[in-house]
Amino acid sequence: MTTPEVSSATPPLAKPDTFLLDGRAIPFTPGQTLMQAAQAAGVYIPHLCHHADFDPIGSCKVCSVRIQGRTVASCTMPARAGLVVESETPELHHDRQRLTQMLFVEGNHHCPFCEKSGACHLQAVAYHLDMQDTHFVHTAPHHEVDATHPDVWLDRSRCILCELCVRASREVDGKDVFAIGGRGAHTTLLVNSPSGQLHDSDVAVTDRAVHICPVGALMPKRQGFVIPIGQRPYDAADIAQRPEDS
Amino acid sequence: MSADAPNHTPTKKLRIATCSLAGCFGCHMSFLDVDEALADLIEHIEFDRSPFTDIKHVSEGGVDIGLIEGGLCNKENVEVLREFRARCTTLVAVGACAMYGGVPALRNGIPVSELVAEAYLGDDLHNPQIPSDPELPPLLNKVLPLHEVVPIDVTLAGCPPPAAAFRELILAALAERAAVIPRPDRHFD
Ligand code: SF4
Ligand code: SF4
Ligand code: FES
Numbered sequence: 560m561t562t563p564e565v566s567s568a569t570p571p572l573a574k575p576d577t578f579l580l581d582g583r584a585i586p587f588t589p590g591q592t593l594m595q596a597a598q599a600a601g602v603y604i605p606h607l608c609h610h611a612d613f614d615p616i617g618s619c620k621v622c623s624v625r626i627q628g629r630t631v632a633s634c635t636m637p638a639r640a641g642l643v644v645e646s647e648t649p650e651l652h653h654d655r656q657r658l659t660q661m662l663f664v665e666g667n668h669h670c671p672f673c674e675k676s677g678a679c680h681l682q683a684v685a686y687h688l689d690m691q692d693t694h695f696v697h698t699a700p701h702h703e704v705d706a707t708h709p710d711v712w713l714d715r716s717r718c719i720l721c722e723l724c725v726r727a728s729r730e731v732d733g734k735d736v737f738a739i740g741g742r743g744a745h746t747t748l749l750v751n752s753p754s755g756q757l758h759d760s761d762v763a764v765t766d767r768a769v770h771i772c773p774v775g776a777l778m779p780k781r782q783g784f785v786i787p788i789g790q791r792p793y794d795a796a797d798i799a800q801r802p803e804d805s
Numbered sequence: 806m807s808a809d810a811p812n813h814t815p816t817k818k819l820r821i822a823t824c825s826l827a828g829c830f831g832c833h834m835s836f837l838d839v840d841e842a843l844a845d846l847i848e849h850i851e852f853d854r855s856p857f858t859d860i861k862h863v864s865e866g867g868v869d870i871g872l873i874e875g876g877l878c879n880k881e882n883v884e885v886l887r888e889f890r891a892r893c894t895t896l897v898a899v900g901a902c903a904m905y906g907g908v909p910a911l912r913n914g915i916p917v918s919e920l921v922a923e924a925y926l927g928d929d930l931h932n933p934q935i936p937s938d939p940e941l942p943p944l945l946n947k948v949l950p951l952h953e954v955v956p957i958d959v960t961l962a963g964c965p966p967p968a969a970a971f972r973e974l975i976l977a978a979l980a981e982r983a984a985v986i987p988r989p990d991r992h993f994d
Contacts, residue, residue: 699947
């Protein structure tokens with residue numbers, strides 16, 4: 560008895576690799592992180608320092624998920640077939656809320672008069688997480704505002720050190736205007752210029768770096784309060800419903 | 806209002822005290838923005854110490870809810886806050902100022918002596934002098950949110966929180982359930 564040979568001009572279709580996220584099978588291509596695969600599948604994992612256009616750095620930890628009892632940053636964790644990942648658990652929700660509260664008390668987040676209010680990822684993530692108060696002791700840091708540039712200004716007391724401006728300046732603008740410097744609680748955003756100020760740096764208002772800041776730290780001048788309340792990006796929509804923003 | 810107006814007749818009215826510490830009275834104005842709904846509510850609530858009444862201290866017997874707008878900017882604010890904490894079953898931090906210091910906290914990081922000199926010792930002032938009457942409460946070095954000094958039970962976000970948030974807070978207390986403030990009514994700005 561012989562088994563008839565079947566000629567296969569095309570190899571059998573490989574089933575895409577998948578991992579389980581809160582019980583749902585998420586397909587991924589090798590090399591993708593959990594975050595990238597989840598985003599591609601339309602599943603929102605809260606995040607602040609991740610941006611689809613840039614390699615992850617894993618600084619905010621808001622994207623934390625749990626795998627076999629261990630907490631990992633989903634934006635830096637490579638996807639692997641068969642992983643069982645938890646994201647929407649009460650414990651992770653609580654951890655994410657505390658991390659967001661830590662970012663609030665680390666800076667001066669005066670939403671009532673900040674031009675980014677209603678369009679700010681930090682605020683929108685806080686809303687998404689049902690953050691009701693700031694819980695911790697406020698550090699009330701004191702930073703001089705850098706308003707030396709004609710078209711761009713920087714308030715470091717709102718900076719969450721996500722490094723998106725650093726990455727955008729280097730990789731998109733080809734300029735390397737920004738860097739993170741200092742240690743521990745004294746870590747701040749640095750401007751690469753002789754004076755350390757924006758006016759003698761290479762930054763231009765058209766740079767991607769100036770528009771990628773997820774909060775109200777690095778901002779174009781004279782564009783504040785142009786969108787009426789009610790029409791700002793997160794007035795009606797939850798940040799989870801706006802995948803185009805991140 | 807009517808649909809969710811309390812339809813039971815509570816044996817006792819809900820007793821509410823309110824005050825403004827380092828606030829602008831905007832949160833009180835927003836409370837009054839519940840408008841005519843307040844007329845329905847008033848049968849079920851009773852104001853204790855409040856800028857709406859002439860009562861100087863929270864009743865020693867205590868009240869159900871204390872609403873505080875404003876953070877802490879001077880010593881008297883701290884004393885009033887402690888009295889509220891001691892005499893209110895549920896203490897509510899109302900608004901951005903109570904929640905995190907708010908706009909007045911912009912002075913944090915600048916020495917008080919510099920601020921006072923700027924305000925009272927300018928060359929262009931008539932008889933410049935720093936007010937020093939012992940009646941006046943000394944300023945704190947920093948404007949503080951309420952939760953850094955006493956435990957807070959509920960925080961109403963917003964500058965000010967919308968009237969709907971106040972209304973829900975009171976309706977929930979009357980119905981003896983937890984307040985559920987929907988997302989659009991707990992904005993931070
Ligand atoms: S200025 Fe904005 S983009 Fe740059 S590190 Fe700070 S928060 Fe991130
Ligand atoms: S939160 Fe806003 S409205 Fe309320 S007291 Fe403070 S400044 Fe005034
Ligand atoms: S988004 Fe993953 S650590 Fe910030």
